[in-house]
Amino acid sequence: MTLISHLPTRRPLRLARICCAVALACNLGIASAAELQEPFPAPIYVTLQTSNAVENMPIGQTWDGLASAHFNAVGPDGNLMLVSSKDLPEVYLLDVHSGEKLATFEIGPTPQGVAIGPNGRWGLAVSAGSGVVAVIDMKAQKLVKSIAVGKVPHNARFTADGKLAYVTLQGGGGVAVVDMQTLTKVDEFPVPGIKGPHNLDLSADGNTLWIRDLVGKVAAVDLATGKELAVIPVGLGHAGIDVVPGGQYVFTGAIADHVVDVIDPDTFKVIKRIDVGQGPHGVRASRDGRWVYAAVTGTDKVAVIDTRTLEVVKQVPVDGELPFWLSVVGND
Numbered sequence: 001m002t003l004i005s006h007l008p009t010r011r012p013l014r015l016a017r018i019c020c021a022v023a024l025a026c027n028l029g030i031a032s033a034a035e036l037q038e039p040f041p042a043p044i045y046v047t048l049q050t051s052n053a054v055e056n057m058p059i060g061q062t063w064d065g066l067a068s069a070h071f072n073a074v075g076p077d078g079n080l081m082l083v084s085s086k087d088l089p090e091v092y093l094l095d096v097h098s099g100e101k102l103a104t105f106e107i108g109p110t111p112q113g114v115a116i117g118p119n120g121r122w123g124l125a126v127s128a129g130s131g132v133v134a135v136i137d138m139k140a141q142k143l144v145k146s147i148a149v150g151k152v153p154h155n156a157r158f159t160a161d162g163k164l165a166y167v168t169l170q171g172g173g174g175v176a177v178v179d180m181q182t183l184t185k186v187d188e189f190p191v192p193g194i195k196g197p198h199n200l201d202l203s204a205d206g207n208t209l210w211i212r213d214l215v216g217k218v219a220a221v222d223l224a225t226g227k228e229l230a231v232i233p234v235g236l237g238h239a240g241i242d243v244v245p246g247g248q249y250v251f252t253g254a255i256a257d258h259v260v261d262v263i264d265p266d267t268f269k270v271i272k273r274i275d276v277g278q279g280p281h282g283v284r285a286s287r288d289g290r291w292v293y294a295a296v297t298g299t300d301k302v303a304v305i306d307t308r309t310l311e312v313v314k315q316v317p318v319d320g321e322l323p324f325w326l327s328v329v330g331n332d
Contacts, residue, residue, distance in 0.1 A: 070083070071113045246289045301315045
């Protein structure tokens with residue numbers, strides 16, 4: 001592990017964005033800046049992969065110096081963030097308030113997803129190239145262990161109590177189970193009917209694991225029985241997936257398509273396909289479930305979806321190129 005103490009470059013707000021916001025407020029008769037910012041009740045953090053940066057939206061503050069920023073995760077208290085590199089065998093630890101890079105962890109080739117547990121103690125960082133999940137002590141800011149989980153792992157998700165973590169095995173066709181108390185792999189189960197388990201999320205009650213694959217399908221698995229409840233066709237390619245807080249909907253993008261699909265978790269049916277622009281990948285809801293944000297890679301924008309109407313209400317340009325993943329305090 002290499003420790004670093006410096007502040008990445010911060011880009012100022014672009015004048016054009018400010019002017020557009022003011023013009024929009026005037027044209028629509030919006031009374032206050034607070035109303036203009038309504039779709040962002042709290043900051044969201046967007047990785048800008050080609051720009052080697054993470055942007056704090058909606059204020060437009062951008063932290064540079066994060067090589068090919070790929071996946072990110074923010075801790076439950078909103079103080080720390082993990083960011084993986086697409087091209088280097090590295091994961092970065094950031095102070096969310098200052099943007100300071102606190103540490104760099106060498107986790108192995110082809111870093112992918114990162115996650116921080118609900119109590120903020122453990123961080124996980126996936127190395128697809130070495131088939132491991134690296135365990136990071138967030139308080140000590142140290143890499144403490146690498147756990148072999150299987151062939152080509154991709155992303156990880158903690159249970160609400162932090163006792164277990166699930167890891168998709170893109171090369172193995174299933175999901176590994178990691179005991180976060182013993183820091184060992186304790187189980188693995190297959191997910192038939194989908195190709196390359198990719199990203200994942202848990203239902204509001206913790207009983208159902210939702211898994212997005214590489215080619216345009218979502219699987220729902222009952223964790224108590226291991227039974228696959230449904231395989232659902234969605235948009236083309238791979239993407240993120242998010243169970244909206246409260247559990248009303250499941251959203252997933254489609255990087256080879258132009259839609260975000262909305263799944264009813266009771267019927268396992270897609271109830272709406274929302275056109276957001278070419279290449280939506282990361283999707284994440286606000287902590288109150290009121291808004292869903294989609295990182296649209298082809299247009300360099302974040303689409304904001306109203307979960308009451310299931311319509312796009314804003315397309316917000318990012319301050320860089322290739323928005324890939326999103327993290328939100330309270331829903332990450």
